[in-house]
Amino acid sequence: MIILGLILLIAGWLLNIGILSTIGWILLAVGLILLILGALNRPVFGGRRYWY
Template sequence: MIVLGVILVVLGWLLGISILYTVGAVLLVIGLVLLLLGSIGRPVAGRRHWF
């Protein structure tokens, strides 16, 4: 999710398409929050592990 967010932010910035930039930024933030929650061992959405 983080990688997809970075790709969309870069594409949105290069092509000048603001919706790609916005969606990419949202995905990037969500991915970072999930990474942070997972790294501290907190269950996300009721699951301790995602397989």
């Protein structure tokens, strides 16, 4: 998600398309938040403790 956000952000800047830059920033922020939560061993989106 972080890589996709960076690609859209760069494409938005190069092509001068504002919506791509906005979507890129959003994906980058969400990807970083999920990365931090995963590094802290916190369940993300109601993860289950056991899978049957």
